[in-house]
Amino acid sequence: MxxxxxxxxxxxxxxxxxxxxxxxxxxxxYHALGQDISLEELQAKVGQPVRSLPQIFxxxxxxxxxxxxxxxxxxxxxxxxxxxxxxxxxx
Numbered sequence: 001m002x003x004x005x006x007x008x009x010x011x012x013x014x015x016x017x018x019x020x021x022x023x024x025x026x027x028x029x030y031h032a033l034g035q036d037i038s039l040e041e042l043q044a045k046v047g048q049p050v051r052s053l054p055q056i057f058x059x060x061x062x063x064x065x066x067x068x069x070x071x072x073x074x075x076x077x078x079x080x081x082x083x084x085x086x087x088x089x090x091x
Contacts, residue, residue, distance in 0.1 A: 003028040003073070004064060006042050007054040013070040014054045020074065 003021050005028055007014030021028040031037050033053065043050050045057075046066055056073050057064040067073050 001026065002059040004057040004059060005030045005054050006033060006037060006045075006056075007031075008033045011053050013052075017054050017056060017070045017073060020070075020077070024077065026077075 003017075003026055005014065005017050005021075007017070007030065009032065018028065018030060020026075033039060033042060039050065042055060046055055052069060054069055056067045056069065058067050058073075058076070059065075067076055
C-alpha cells in the first residue's frame with residue numbers, strides 16, 4: 001500500500017497526513033498543488049471540484065483509489081487495524 005497526498009504549503013491537515021504516514025511507516029508520495037500538479041489536473045483525478053486539501057489516494061496493486069482528506073485516511077487506517085485484530089482473534 002502506498003499513499004499519494006496532494007497538498008500545499010502551510011496546510012495543517014497536509015502536514016498531519018505526512019506525519020501519520022511516517023509514524024505508521026507507510027510509504028507515501030507528496031505532490032504540492034501549484035508546483036507538481038495544477039488545480040485543474042487534481043480536480044480531473046478526483047472527479048469533482050476540490051474544495052479542501054489534502055486530497056489523498058491509496059495505491060494498491062497498481063490501482064489508485066481516492067480516499068478523501070486526512071480524517072478519511074485516519075478512519076480507513078483505524079478500520080484496517082480493527083480488521084487485522086479481528087482476524088487474529090478468529091484464528
